Amino acid sequence: MPSLLEAFQSQVGRKILTGITGFLLVFFIIFHLAGNLAIFGEPDAMNSYSHFLHQLGPLLWLARIGLLLIFVIHAWIGISIWLKKRKARPVDYKVYSTKGGPSKQSLSSRSMAFTGVVLLVFVVFHINTFALGDMADTQLANGTVVHDIKTLVIDTFQNPFYAFGYTFVMILLGAHLGHGIWSAFTSLTLRSKKASAVIYSIGVIAAILLAVGFLFIPLYIYFGGGCEAALIQCN
């Protein structure tokens, strides 16, 4: 019997890990999106949500370290799978095409490593922009002084490079998840031929909803003119 560490380095073990980390990342971005939607809430909603997270202190750090670990494992295995392709097929086909039918080969599945690497670079950039960005202090209705993340977000997306750059990356996120959600199910739970078509459709729909959810905010802020926009209330 292999040890647990050896088992998770095997081909099958690695795939189980991509599946688990992929699912965890999907859960994370669902929460993240729910948090983002606070921008459409009452004037204080977003800043008090951000304040609530910061208040968690050690718990927040635990979540951050956990997320970092998940990201690193996920990206590491994903890229190593992609790099191993060449070795497993040193002489490539002159003509190659998918046979269609139950095949899930698509632009989305064939570009997982590319969209993944873009996401990785994006995450670093994104943390630098918002988590580490310069924020003024502001007062909540109850008098608590907090970082004004809402204004930073609104100001940032007035810049077309940010608004459209984020939109573009979110489309790539949708592409990653279009294959990714189906793939994670298949890595872990798929049980029958019939279920496979259903799960694939659910995956694609979820991917579109998530991507549209995320890219709506920068575009809305940009075209709505920030605090002028109908759905955004500023103090």
Added chain:
Amino acid sequence: MSEMTINLKIWRQKNTDDPGRFEDYKLGGVNEHMSFLEMLDVLNEDLIKKGDDPVEFDYDCREGICGSCNMVINGKAHGPKHKTAACQLHMRTYSDGDTIVIEPPRAAAFPVIRDLVVDRTAFDRIIEAGGYISVKTGAAPEANLIPVEQEVSNQAFDYATCIGCGACVAACPNSSASLFTGAKIAHLNRLPQGKPERARRTIAMVDQMEKEGFGDCSNYAECEAVCPVGISIASIAEMRREYMKAIF
């Protein structure tokens, strides 16, 4: 009955070390009722008459049950038809003047022996690692001694239909043998006769699959699309679950 002329572009490779190259052939007198392999037979007759080396390709049953005839035809393992082995493909699928590119299954784990013939003993070694059940030999046991639920036996049979042709490996962008290995594990592990060695089998077969140099699975499901008997990618998911059960 119309006769066709087909342009062939076929991979020729003298031996494993030869880098190989494509050769073009123009083959007249092809009729629509010929099987794909019969068309190659006609080409080979011509080549032999001319004193050239015939194109080597693998076959045995020519009725879709032995799995020998796996070759990649215009970029698709076993050709364009679903659930059809290359030997069951007919020339009526093609039209006069078509160009057909024929390549061997390409994978580091399947070295080319000659032309379209590859060495698939890597599959045999995966089977040797655990694709069997250990029983005392002797008189066949009474068939109804061990009850097997109808549903379980149907599922086991679906997975047992794998003919080991290697089209899954040929078509997989990663050259993974997960469909083959998964089908064997999913077949044997769900039957009472296979259960005692379940954990050991799963670990050993997965381990051997990796040692042979097959790639990882990215759930492209291209394997299911090219499988001549239509084995589902659900078998790969099952292999992963069996692996989890085996290690915990």
